[in-house]
Amino acid sequence: MALLRVDNMTHYFGGLRAVHNYSLILEPGHIVGLIGPNGAGKTTIFNLISGIHTPTEGNIELEGHNLIGHHPHEIASMGLGRTFQNLLLWRHMTVLEHVKMACYSQLEYGIWGAFFGSRFCHQEEKRLTAKAMHLLETFDVAHFSSQLAVSLPYGAQRRVEMARAMATNPKVLFLDEPTAGMTPDELNRMISIIRKIHEEFDVAIFLIEHRLKFVMELCERIQTLVFGEVIAEGSPEETQNNPHVIEAYLGSEDIH
Amino acid sequence: MDIQDHTSQLHKKGFRARLQGFVATVPLIGWFLGFLGAVLVEYLLGDLISYYLYLPKIPVLFGLLSVLKKPLLIPGTIAYLILVYGLPILIIVKTLQKQANKLAGFLDKRPVSVAAFVHLGLFYGALHLWADMSDYRLLVLKLTMIAVMLTLSINVINGYMGEFSCSHPGFMALGAYTASTITLLFFANDKQFGDALLPETFGLYFFPLALIAGGIAAAIGALVIAIPSFRTRGDYLAIISLAFLFIVKSLIENLEFLGGPRGMSSQPHYSTLPMVFTVMVLCIWIINNFVRSTMGKALNAVRDNELAAEAMTVNTRKTKIITFMFGAFWAGVAGGLFAHVLRYVNPGSFGIQRLAEILAMVYFGGLNSVTGSIVGAVSINILSEALRPLEIYKWIIIPLLLILVMLFRPTGLIAFTEFKPKELMKPRQQFVEE
Numbered sequence: 066m067a068l069l070r071v072d073n074m075t076h077y078f079g080g081l082r083a084v085h086n087y088s089l090i091l092e093p094g095h096i097v098g099l100i101g102p103n104g105a106g107k108t109t110i111f112n113l114i115s116g117i118h119t120p121t122e123g124n125i126e127l128e129g130h131n132l133i134g135h136h137p138h139e140i141a142s143m144g145l146g147r148t149f150q151n152l153l154l155w156r157h158m159t160v161l162e163h164v165k166m167a168c169y170s171q172l173e174y175g176i177w178g179a180f181f182g183s184r185f186c187h188q189e190e191k192r193l194t195a196k197a198m199h200l201l202e203t204f205d206v207a208h209f210s211s212q213l214a215v216s217l218p219y220g221a222q223r224r225v226e227m228a229r230a231m232a233t234n235p236k237v238l239f240l241d242e243p244t245a246g247m248t249p250d251e252l253n254r255m256i257s258i259i260r261k262i263h264e265e266f267d268v269a270i271f272l273i274e275h276r277l278k279f280v281m282e283l284c285e286r287i288q289t290l291v292f293g294e295v296i297a298e299g300s301p302e303e304t305q306n307n308p309h310v311i312e313a314y315l316g317s318e319d320i321h
Numbered sequence: 322m323d324i325q326d327h328t329s330q331l332h333k334k335g336f337r338a339r340l341q342g343f344v345a346t347v348p349l350i351g352w353f354l355g356f357l358g359a360v361l362v363e364y365l366l367g368d369l370i371s372y373y374l375y376l377p378k379i380p381v382l383f384g385l386l387s388v389l390k391k392p393l394l395i396p397g398t399i400a401y402l403i404l405v406y407g408l409p410i411l412i413i414v415k416t417l418q419k420q421a422n423k424l425a426g427f428l429d430k431r432p433v434s435v436a437a438f439v440h441l442g443l444f445y446g447a448l449h450l451w452a453d454m455s456d457y458r459l460l461v462l463k464l465t466m467i468a469v470m471l472t473l474s475i476n477v478i479n480g481y482m483g484e485f486s487c488s489h490p491g492f493m494a495l496g497a498y499t500a501s502t503i504t505l506l507f508f509a510n511d512k513q514f515g516d517a518l519l520p521e522t523f524g525l526y527f528f529p530l531a532l533i534a535g536g537i538a539a540a541i542g543a544l545v546i547a548i549p550s551f552r553t554r555g556d557y558l559a560i561i562s563l564a565f566l567f568i569v570k571s572l573i574e575n576l577e578f579l580g581g582p583r584g585m586s587s588q589p590h591y592s593t594l595p596m597v598f599t600v601m602v603l604c605i606w607i608i609n610n611f612v613r614s615t616m617g618k619a620l621n622a623v624r625d626n627e628l629a630a631e632a633m634t635v636n637t638r639k640t641k642i643i644t645f646m647f648g649a650f651w652a653g654v655a656g657g658l659f660a661h662v663l664r665y666v667n668p669g670s671f672g673i674q675r676l677a678e679i680l681a682m683v684y685f686g687g688l689n690s691v692t693g694s695i696v697g698a699v700s701i702n703i704l705s706e707a708l709r710p711l712e713i714y715k716w717i718i719i720p721l722l723l724i725l726v727m728l729f730r731p732t733g734l735i736a737f738t739e740f741k742p743k744e745l746m747k748p749r750q751q752f753v754e755e
Contacts, residue, residue: 138635154625166630170634176643182610193615
């Protein structure tokens with residue numbers, strides 16, 4: 066059974082058809098890429114699956130559970146972690162607090178425990194701190210743990226965001242342009258980090274990316290999206306040589 | 322000449338550094354002991370000292386009030402402050418420095434609750450004695466403590482969660498009227514509700530329940546704002562909350578059984594100093610616990626980026642409801658205490674003026690900070706009492722001060738800090754164990 070399954074999803078923003086008849090099957094442990102020119106609707110697809118928008122038509126299932134109509138936080142706690150294209154970090158929170166925050170749905174103590182600072186609440190906080198520190202070490206940002214996340218260098222901010230997404234215990238991880246604005250060095254580092262997550266945490270990854278090198282190296286399957294429709298789907302080599310993809314990216318040659 | 326200047330500057334720096342060094346080595350309990358000593362001096366010798374300094378009576382609020390009325394008293398008042406507060410505090414703090422540090426070290430090894438109990442007991446003792454010397458002091462002290470609660474509770478909504486809520490006086494009014502209705506109905510003979518239904522002696526024990534009922538009434542009222550807050554933020558929510566304030570106010574004005582615009586009076590004398598102090602400490606403790614837990618940090622996540630909070634499994638709707646109800650609850654409790662301090666409430670005291678005061682306190686003190694709230698509430702409250710002789714100019718000076726704070730520290734004096742009681746009570750000097 067597929068881990069994540071999207072069937073014939075269509076979405077309209079008013080009169081604009083942003084996504085048309087989109088389908089996806091993500092098997093456990095696979096890495097699938099989504100590429101396409103600007104404005105093709107890639108991030109919209111992410112937002113639709115993670116519950117920020119509700120699709121006009123179609124069906125989304127995670128491990129057989131229907132996701133339509135659920136709040137984003139419910140979908141996230143069901144096992145769908147994500148990062149954002151423009152790094153939505155919290156301005157006044159430290160790196161450690163970021164990662165602990167993402168464990169919100171795993172908090173065992175109730176609101177009264179938080180009010181009265183019960184012993185159980187303190188134990189839970191300690192447990193979460195240990196878990197968060199472990200994750201921060203995995204992503205090589207543990208030494209920043211008490212700093213404000215927004216004050217870190219860009220690459221470190223990206224890694225903090227990924228650590229935060231991993232703290233939600235995801236089964237599927239959505240990465241929205243994980244290398245946007247990175248130098249080639251940082252790019253290579255990101256590739257190895259994503260490989261590491263993939264192996265260590267056994268998650269399926271679905272990622273949006275522009276850099277072909279990155280996609281070619283990581284993904285097993287690539288979907289190409291143009292104007293909300295998938296025009297090609299296949300292995301990296303197939304995609305690279307597909308005339309439709311080349312046309313979408315480079316434009317067609319007019320021969321008279 | 323040049324050299325002399327240089328050396329004197331060095332000397333100055335040395336003195337300041339030494340003073341700072343000294344201050345840094347005194348634990349909190351040392352300062353509390355010093356304060357207690359100073360209050361004892363005032364209690365025993367205050368009248369005598371003020372007589373010899375040609376002061377008409379003990380300067381009630383550190384002389385701030387009388388000085389503005391009669392500037393001629395300035396030298397006498399300063400001398401009084403030095404003799405009664407400055408010197409005793411300095412002497413006690415200096416002589417007991419070692420013992421205080423040892424005591425703090427001893428308490429540091431005990432559970433936090435024990436250490437907190439000792440500190441608070443000492444502090445309360447000093448405050449009680451201080452307030453005992455004049456009724457005016459007592460009133461100012463109680464109102465200041467209530468202001469601390471109000472400021473802290475609005476900080477939960479406006480600071481920690483970053484919504485601009487203007488309905489705090491409304492919550493306060495709900496609490497004040499609910500608590501007053503309960504105490505008047507059950508424990509007092511008054512013209513509104515007739516004879517007491519229960520023996521009056523029970524009253525003081527049931528008063529906390531009346532306060533909680535007031536808090537719950539305010540929390541339920543807060544739902545009116547919490548639910549729209551799912552969809553709106555910022556200015557629009559501010560307008561909704563302002564509308565709520567007016568709804569509450571005009572509702573009370575038009576309900577005849579609550580006394581309408583004339584208000585309610587002759588509440589029993591239940592808001593004693595120990596009661597107000599205990600409730601304030603509880604309020605600070607619970608709010609501080611909450612905002613330091615991961616569940617409470619969710620408020621910051623919602624404020625800084627709601628979308629990211631949702632994607633990281635934070636239930637933002639639940640968080641907003643909890644925050645509004647929690648903040649309103651404490652505003653309601655503070656309102657109940659307020660009604661029983663003044664023993665009179667009318668709708669007029671829960672208007673825009675009160676809102677301005679509360680907002681001034683929270684923005685002056687600092688957003689997202691328990692310490693800031695306490696500092697803001699105490700300083701604005703004392704200031705507005707002290708500047709009372711200036712009458713209308715008071716409302717020029719305080720806003721000017723606010724503008725200055727906003728210019729130099731846009732988020733308030735002490736913003737975005739964590740209040741750690743355990744750190745606060747730690748010894749400031751380590752001794753090698755023999």
